[in-house]
Amino acid sequence: AQSVTQLGSHVSVSEGALVLLRCNYSSSVPPYLFWYVQYPNQGLQLLLKYTTGATLVKGINGFEAEFKKSETSFHLTKPSAHMSDAAEYFCAVSGLDDKIIFGKGTRLHILP
Amino acid sequence: DVKVTQSSRYLVKRTGEKVFLECVQDMDHENMFWYRQDPGLGLRLIYFSYDVKMKEKGDIPEGYSVSREKKERFSLILESASTNQTSMYLCASSLFNYGYTFGSGTRLTVV
Numbered sequence: 001a002q003s004v005t006q007l008g009s010h011v012s013v014s015e016g017a018l019v020l021l022r023c024n025y026s027s028s029v030p031p032y033l034f035w036y037v038q039y040p041n042q043g044l045q046l047l048l049k050y051t052t053g054a055t056l057v058k059g060i061n062g063f064e065a066e067f068k069k070s071e072t073s074f075h076l077t078k079p080s081a082h083m084s085d086a087a088e089y090f091c092a093v094s095g096l097d098d099k100i101i102f103g104k105g106t107r108l109h110i111l112p
Numbered sequence: 113d114v115k116v117t118q119s120s121r122y123l124v125k126r127t128g129e130k131v132f133l134e135c136v137q138d139m140d141h142e143n144m145f146w147y148r149q150d151p152g153l154g155l156r157l158i159y160f161s162y163d164v165k166m167k168e169k170g171d172i173p174e175g176y177s178v179s180r181e182k183k184e185r186f187s188l189i190l191e192s193a194s195t196n197q198t199s200m201y202l203c204a205s206s207l208f209n210y211g212y213t214f215g216s217g218t219r220l221t222v223v
Contacts, residue, residue, distance in 0.1 A: 032209045043116075043202055043214035044155075051209060090155070098143050098162075098208045099170075104154035 002027045002093045006103035014111045019063075019078040021106050023091030026072065033074045034092040034100065035065055044090060050074065061085070086110045115139070118203050118215035125222050131190040133218050135203030144186035145212065146170075146178065149200040161186055193222045 007022040025031055032051050036044040048059025055067040065076045074091060091103040119134035137144065143162050147155040147170075157170030159178040167178050175197060179187045186205075190197055200219050204212035 034211050036214075041121075041217070041219075043216045044204075044212075045214070046211045049211045094209060096209075098206060099157065099160065100145075100212060102147075102155040104152070 002031070002095055002101045004091050004093050004101055004103035006089075006091050006106050008106055009104065010107045010109065012109040012111055013081045015083055016080050019076070019081045019085065019108065021076040021089050021091075021108065023065075023074045023076065023103060024072050025074060025091070025093045027093055027095060029095040032094045033065075033067060034094075035059065035063070035074075035076050036090040036092060036102075037061075038088045038090065038105075040087075047076070047089075081108075081110050083110050083112070116203055116205050116213050116215040118201075118218050120218050121216060123218060123220045125190075125193050125220065127194060127222055129190075129193045129222075131193050131220070131222075133188040133190075133201055133203075133220070135186045135188070135205075135215055136184055137186075137205040137213070138184065139205070139213075140183065141205035141207055141213075142183075143206045143208065144180065145204045145206075146176075146186065146188045147202045147204065148172070149202055149217075155202065158188065190220075193220075195222050198222045 003026045034049045035047040050067045058064045088107045092100045094100040116137045145160040146158045161180045177189045203215040206212045
């Protein structure tokens, strides 16, 4: 069985500040891990994914995430927030069956 | 780019109507999925399919059925729409464990 916990349903950061969105997962098999972003009234867009290999994964729009097996974490970061980053972010996990389990999401607010 | 197209962005239907939500993908993906998204509940899997004519129940299949007669098309059917099925419905397709590509979603209101 797999599950995902996203810490904080809302996160606010100032423009130019570090973005850190936290995600912890549970998986009985080696996990595939994903971060998705959703802008208002749109579907979800894949930001980045971890399958195997390098544990630091770079994605689109300057985001990256690090897979830490010992901490069962896959936190999303961006060095400098931009107003256009305001959106909802979903962490997700899947196993061998390609059924993705999503976290409940974190809404990121960017303060001017 | 892979495209997943959902036939309607907004739908308003009456209680008891049979509702069809259509989803088409153009990249020959084997796997297709239907989710519903509700505030505070995140995304919940309704049905999925790994191949033509094949379907599997997800976490919340009650009140729904699906059809996959062709590889590129995966339809979600609400047999008798109810107000508690008012939601955002998201279709996705994938190659195994490469991540999903989502459609833009259909916001369904049942009155």
